[in-house]
Amino acid sequence: MAEIRYIDAINQAHHEEMAQDARVLVLGEDVGRKGGVFGATMGLVEKFGEDRVIDTPLAESSIAGVAIGMACNGLLPIAEFQFADFIHPAFNQIVSEAARMRYRSNGVYGCPVVFRAPYGGSHGTALYHSQSIEAFYAHVPGLKVVAPSTPYDAKGMLKAAIRDPDPVLFLEHKRMYRIVRGEVPDGDYTVPIGPAAVRRPGRDLSLFAYGWMLSESLAAAEEMAREGIEVEVVDIRTLAPLDTATILKSVAKTNRALIVYEDNQFLGYGAEIAARIAEEAFFDLDAPVMRLAGPDVPGIPFAKPLEEWFSISRGKIAASIRTLAAY
Amino acid sequence: MTQWTRQTQSTRETPRRKGGGVVSAEAQAVPGGKTTVEARHRALGLSDQDVLEMYYYIALARALDDRMWVLQRAGKAMFVISGPGHEGCQVAAMWPMDKKQDWFVPFYRSVAACLVKGMTVTDMLLGLFARATDPSSGGRQMPGHYGHPRFKILSTSSPVGTQYPHAVGIAYASKLRRTGEVTMVSIGEGGTSQGDWHEALNFAAIHKCPVLLIVENNELAISVPLRKQMAVPSVAVRAAGYGMPGVTADGSDVLECYRVAKEAYDRAKRGEGPTLIEYRVPRLGSHSSDDQQERYRSREELEQVRKRDPLLTFRAYLERVGLLNESTLKDIAERIRRDIDTATDEADRAPLPQPDTATRHLFFEGE
Ligand SMILES: Cc1ncc(C[n+]2csc(CCOP(=O)(O)OP(=O)(O)O)c2C)c(N)n1
Numbered sequence: 001m002a003e004i005r006y007i008d009a010i011n012q013a014h015h016e017e018m019a020q021d022a023r024v025l026v027l028g029e030d031v032g033r034k035g036g037v038f039g040a041t042m043g044l045v046e047k048f049g050e051d052r053v054i055d056t057p058l059a060e061s062s063i064a065g066v067a068i069g070m071a072c073n074g075l076l077p078i079a080e081f082q083f084a085d086f087i088h089p090a091f092n093q094i095v096s097e098a099a100r101m102r103y104r105s106n107g108v109y110g111c112p113v114v115f116r117a118p119y120g121g122s123h124g125t126a127l128y129h130s131q132s133i134e135a136f137y138a139h140v141p142g143l144k145v146v147a148p149s150t151p152y153d154a155k156g157m158l159k160a161a162i163r164d165p166d167p168v169l170f171l172e173h174k175r176m177y178r179i180v181r182g183e184v185p186d187g188d189y190t191v192p193i194g195p196a197a198v199r200r201p202g203r204d205l206s207l208f209a210y211g212w213m214l215s216e217s218l219a220a221a222e223e224m225a226r227e228g229i230e231v232e233v234v235d236i237r238t239l240a241p242l243d244t245a246t247i248l249k250s251v252a253k254t255n256r257a258l259i260v261y262e263d264n265q266f267l268g269y270g271a272e273i274a275a276r277i278a279e280e281a282f283f284d285l286d287a288p289v290m291r292l293a294g295p296d297v298p299g300i301p302f303a304k305p306l307e308e309w310f311s312i313s314r315g316k317i318a319a320s321i322r323t324l325a326a327y
Numbered sequence: 328m329t330q331w332t333r334q335t336q337s338t339r340e341t342p343r344r345k346g347g348g349v350v351s352a353e354a355q356a357v358p359g360g361k362t363t364v365e366a367r368h369r370a371l372g373l374s375d376q377d378v379l380e381m382y383y384y385i386a387l388a389r390a391l392d393d394r395m396w397v398l399q400r401a402g403k404a405m406f407v408i409s410g411p412g413h414e415g416c417q418v419a420a421m422w423p424m425d426k427k428q429d430w431f432v433p434f435y436r437s438v439a440a441c442l443v444k445g446m447t448v449t450d451m452l453l454g455l456f457a458r459a460t461d462p463s464s465g466g467r468q469m470p471g472h473y474g475h476p477r478f479k480i481l482s483t484s485s486p487v488g489t490q491y492p493h494a495v496g497i498a499y500a501s502k503l504r505r506t507g508e509v510t511m512v513s514i515g516e517g518g519t520s521q522g523d524w525h526e527a528l529n530f531a532a533i534h535k536c537p538v539l540l541i542v543e544n545n546e547l548a549i550s551v552p553l554r555k556q557m558a559v560p561s562v563a564v565r566a567a568g569y570g571m572p573g574v575t576a577d578g579s580d581v582l583e584c585y586r587v588a589k590e591a592y593d594r595a596k597r598g599e600g601p602t603l604i605e606y607r608v609p610r611l612g613s614h615s616s617d618d619q620q621e622r623y624r625s626r627e628e629l630e631q632v633r634k635r636d637p638l639l640t641f642r643a644y645l646e647r648v649g650l651l652n653e654s655t656l657k658d659i660a661e662r663i664r665r666d667i668d669t670a671t672d673e674a675d676r677a678p679l680p681q682p683d684t685a686t687r688h689l690f691f692e693g694e
Contacts, residue, residue, distance in 0.1 A: 025503070051503055057533065062492045062526030069496020072481060073430070074504060077496075089522070096486050097493070105474050105482035106465030107688035142689050165691035 001185050007177040009151035009184050010040045010116075013158035014078070016188060018048050021076065024162055027054040028063055028080030028116075037082055038118055038177055060086055064093035064115065068101070071113045076162055084119035084171065085131045098167040099142035113168075114161045119147075120173040120212055120262055121311060127299035132263035137169050138240040138272075144193055145239040147171040149214035151182035153237055156191030164193060171239075173211035173262075180215055196243040198250065202232035204325055205256035208247060208273055210236045213260045213312060220317035229325045239269060247273060248281050255286040258324050262312055265293035287327035292320040366648040367582050371589070373422075375650055381418050381581065382645055383659060388414040388439035389638050390663045391448055392612075394671065395455055395470075399616045403675070404455045408471040408615040410436030413543050415637025416576070416606035417513070418443055419584035420541055423592040424511060430501075432481045432494040432512040435471035436543060440513065445478035448667055452674035459680040466680045479508075488514065488521030491540070495527045498536035498601075509595045511539040516562055516605075517548025528603065532569040535600030539591045542603070543578070545610035550623040566603040578608030579635040582644070609635040 004012075018024045025048075026041055032055040035042030045053040056063050060081060067077040081087040087094075094115060101111040121130035138145045144166060148154040154172065161168035199214065200221055209217040214235050221231035234250050236242070251257050257277050259270035274289045292312060294300075300310045368378045392409045399407045410417065417440035424431070424444070431437075431444050438451065450462050454473070457466035463474040463482065474482030481493060494512030501508035518524060519542055531538055542562045546553040559565060566573025572594075576587045584606055591602035609632040613620040620629075645651040651659075 054534075057526070057529055059522075059526040059529070061523050062495075062530050065489060065492025065523055065527065066496035066499060066530055069432075069481075069493035069498070070500045071496070072493065073497040073500035073508075075500045092486055093489060093492065093523075096484055097489050100484065101482060102688050102690065104464050104468055104472070104484065105476075105688075106461075106467060107692065108462075108476045109474065109482045110691055144690075 001183045003181050004151055004184050005178055006151045006154050006172070006180045006182075007039055009155035009182075010158060010172060011042055012184070013155045013162070014041060014044055015047070017159055017162045018044065018052065020188075023074060023076045024078065025052040025054065025070070025075055026078045026080065027056050027067060029056060029058055029082045031055060031080050036080060038174065040116070040172075041080065060089040061093055064090035064098065064113075067113045067115075068093060068098050068111055071111050072101070072109055076112055078114045078116060078162060081115065081117040083129050084117035084133045085128045087115070087117050087133060090115075091136070094137065094143065094167070094169070095140050099140045102166065103142050110165050111167050112165050114158070114164075114170050115167065116170045116172065118174040118177075119171050120175055121300040121307070122175040123307070124302065125174075125300065126302035130300040132261070132268075132294070134171055134239055135263055135267060135269045138269055140240075142166070143240065144168040145171065146193055146237060147173065147210040147239055148191075148237050149176075149210055149235050151180065151184050153191050155184050156189050157193060157237065159188070160190040160193050163190065168193065171211065175212045176215065194238050194241060194243060196246040197235045197237060198232060198246070199235045200231065200233040202230035202254065204230045204254060205258055205321065206232045206234060206247075206250040206254045207258045207260060207317075207321070208234050208236050208270070209260040210239065211262070213262055216312065216314045217260050217317055220314040220321060223314065223318050224321050224325075227322075229321060231321055236273070242272065242276070244276050244280070247276065251277055251281045252284045255284055256324050256327070257285070257289045258292065258320055259289070260292045260312060260317055260320075262294050264296045265291060266296050268293050287324055290320060290324050292317060367644075368648075371582060371586055373582070373585065377422070378645060379650055381422060381585075382641055382651070383663075384418045384439055384443050385414045385581070385638050385641060386659060387448070387663050387666075388418070388442055390660075390667055391442075391451060392438060394667050395452075396612075396616065398455065398671070404470065405457075406470055406616055407455070408435045409612070410438050410543075412545065412609040412611035412632070412636060413578065413606075414439035415581040415641055416543060416578040416584040416608055419581050420511065420539065420588040420604065420606070422585055423589045424509065426478065428479075428506075429508050430479045430481065430494070430497050430510040432490045432497065432510065433473045433483055434487075434490060434513050434515065434518070435483065436515065437473060437513055441473045441475070441480060444475075444480055446473065446475050446480065448670040449673050450475065452670055453677055456674050456677070457679065458674060458677040459684070460677050465684075487518040488523040490514065491524050491527035492530070494538055494540075495531045495536050498531065498538035499534055501537055502534070507596070509537045509539065509592055511541060513541040513543060515548060516542055516544040516546070516553060517551065517556055518542075519562055519565070520556055528565075528569040528571070528601070531601040532571045535598065537595035537598070538601045539588065539595065540601055540603045542605045543608050544605050545608045547610055547614070549614045549618060561605055563603055563605040569603075571601050571603060573603040573605065575605045575607060578606040579637050579640045581637055581641045608637075609633070611636060
């Protein structure tokens with residue numbers, strides 16, 4: 001097993017799935033010759049040709065809409081949005097069309113599209129190259145939303161998403177692409193869409209996170225262990241449908257819940273986790289459910305001090321853990 | 328300003344006038360001519376049987392339409408949206424298509440087109456009554472949202488314009504998979520203002536997708552007139568901006584509608600890519616059962632528009648070439664009425680969907 005980067009895991013999944021199934025194809029901006037602005041589709045056009053690796057016009061709604069049509073006619077398209085920030089023109093196609101196709105046709109038409117989108121803040125990404133968009137889409141019945149947090153899951157869940165008969169929004173936190181490394185087998189495997197994963201067992205409090213926030217949370221948990229606080233870190237790698245059972249089981253064990261997400265706090269994804277715990281695990285709780293999320297401003301501001309002010313670092317997570325543990 | 332508007336107005340009407348109105352040159356040349364006339368339809372490769380069937384579908388769609396409105400007025404249906412005035416071009420455009428192999432991506436006016444593609448009157452009334460066995464959506468969608476997997480009619484949604492990229496994606500898949508399928512998609516002229524429409528044309532042209540891009544231009548989007556929808560004289564001229572041919576045909580001239588569709592179909596089959604087809608059609612009724620067109624259309628306008636009814640113009644043609652007469656027309660009308668009566672009863676008797684099925688088919692449930 002080789003240790004590879006998150007982006008390489010994504011790239012491998014593309015290569016393997018396209019090689020083993022002629023129905024799989026990729027469309028998006030710069031996915032061909034350039035191999036994607038982050039390199040996710042590197043080497044595909046050389047191997048599979050321009051008909052299956054389509055450099056589309058710069059028009060996101062049709063990237064989604066054309067992919068939907070392809071999916072209805074026997075193909076398994078992977079539609080890449082260059083940045084999650086620019087997926088919004090395709091909102092209508094994803095929400096009104098892809099997510100509803102099966103329901104509205106009473107089960108006769110399916111829509112097996114994977115919508116891939118690099119999301120989240122990295123250094124200097126500012127208001128329009130850093131957005132967390134998961135809450136908008138996880139809200140929508142009929143759409144699966146995943147945000148894998150390790151290279152192993154990135155490859156396995158992308159393969160699962162491609163083979164899934166329903167539409168999947170596949171979110172990749174762009175900060176992870178080159179920083180996060182992990183063991184990934186060369187051959188074929190999938191990681192099922194649905195189950196959450198306990199990444200670090202602990203007795204004192206449960207921390208729920210996904211994407212880059214999972215990495216930062218694990219680092220914070222290590223730091224807290226040195227202070228004697230044992231944090232259970234749960235990876236919510238599938239945002240919809242949500243694995244509530246794993247969340248409740250963890251809270252029943254630790255009696256405290258902290259949810260960490262990078263999106264701004266108000267009505268963000270963590271609100272749903274908080275609500276479920278409040279509704280279904282109220283008597284397990286020794287402290288109020290706590291959220292650590294981005295501030296309620298329209299995005300991550302560019303200048304370094306502003307960016308630092310916004311960003312959820314392991315230091316901020318550690319501070320929240322201390323507060324909740326002491327409650 | 329007034330001057331400019333007037334000019335645009337007159338340019339706009341040119342294509343329709345050019346279309347030659349409703350009477351074929353051949354038939355006109357021999358007034359009262361019967362079977363001896365070298366009929367226009369034969370020159371287009373249509374048999375007598377073809378045109379009689381085409382007429383049947385136009386008349387069937389109209390009668391079904393009338394029935395749906397009656398049922399709505401009688402409180403048997405909540406809502407109707409349909410296509411009176413659009414039937415001629417729909418039947419004509421669908422005629423070259425392979426009913427089993429080719430794809431159709433409809434919109435809410437596509438009653439006649441869906442009938443030709445294979446849906447039955449009962450299928451459509453099951454949708455009107457929101458019955459569990461409605462093949463389009465099992466009673467989940469409002470009436471007029473057609474879809475049928477067996478006839479490769481894609482499921483319809485409500486947001487205007489979204490269907491265009493779908494059709495292009497379907498056509499791209501046909502090309503990649505070398506299935507030989509052709510796709511036809513329809514929309515109103517108001518829908519052409521949507522970004523999706525433009526994005527779809529651009530993509531289709533770049534990849535030479537085998538697709539017929541139909542616009543049924545009735546010069547109204549609910550109440551908004553054509554001149555407030557676009558500053559160009561016709562939808563078809565836009566084709567040039569995407570690098571594909573665009574044609575306009577008079578929707579009251581059913582044979583001309585067929586001719587342009589057949590040409591576009593053959594182009595698509597030959598791998599030469601998409602064609603934008605604009606049909607200028609009359610909207611004979613209100614936008615839907617929730618609309619009162621008298622509030623924004625004058626009596627004169629409504630009178631004018633009725634003269635362009637494709638049912639009447641096509642009937643006149645068939646009478647002129649001796650294929651229809653009073654007694655055959657009566658037979659057809661009788662047969663249609665009986666079929667619609669039977670279908671209405673059948674659909675009415677069908678069960679409503681059960682509430683415990685409402686959570687089904689959110690995701691794939693297995694074959
Ligand atoms: C995106 C969107 N906006 C508004 C509506 C409401 N609406 C339904 S039909 C319609 C008019 C459509 O006009 P046109 O495309 O010209 O077709 P026509 O109904 O005249 O055949 C409108 C505004 C809608 N369904 N979808």
